[in-house]
């Protein structure tokens with residue numbers, strides 16, 4: 233009912249969203265992952281849908297139901313997410329990269345379940361890491377690619393790190409928040425960083441913060457047009 237009264241700010245736009253963590257296999261039954269419930273990314277997908285956009289949500293493993301009217305593709309690893317995002321990016325007007333993407337995958341993952349002990353006693357594995365692709369940076373570098381929005385969950389020096397991250401990834405808008413505040417919570421405090429500086433939003437329920445972000449995105453797109 234509420235959605236019906238929202239102004240259709242993104243009517244006709246195609247929005248690609250990533251959300252949740254990615255998980256990197258150690259063996260068929262064990263993964264290394266990032267802490268992310270997916271709530272923020274799903275709230276943004278829902279808010280963009282309320283604003284009239286056509287949404288593709290590429291989601292790592294979460295416990296959340298697919299928002300109404302949203303097309304969801306479920307993935308596990310960062311490399312899988314990368315393949316789906318790059319496959320869809322040319323069909324998107326806007327890319328919102330909310331996923332907590334694992335920075336590394338495990339280069340010596342085992343095909344069979346590792347056993348914790350052998351005849352010599354406990355055998356903790358020796359895990360070797362290799363870098364994952366930076367999905368957002370690659371999409372931002374595409375010729376004629378979508379307008380990109382990044383996220384940065386930092387634990388300290390939020391303003392400094394987030395603005396530097398926006399510039400490094402070469403994206404017009406980056407949303408910063410403090411990991412320790414947003415994680416596992418239903419509320420969040422967004423700081424929006426763009427070429428002109430930053431704007432602090434108040435502490436808000438994630439769905440409300442998501443709507444504010446959609447407004448901020450729509451304003452910037454209409455300024456550009």
Ligand code: CTP
Pocket residue numbers: 310329330331332333334335364365366367368369381382383384385397
């Ligand atoms: N991101 C991505 N692919 C990766 C890593 C990050 O698309 N392999 C995206 C995230 O979805 C987020 C943004 O990049 O929108 C910033 O992620 P973050 O982890 O904060 O930055 P990193 O560049 O990975 O730097 P670090 O983890 O060292 O802070």
Ligand code: CA
Pocket residue numbers: 333334335
């Ligand atoms: Ca990272």
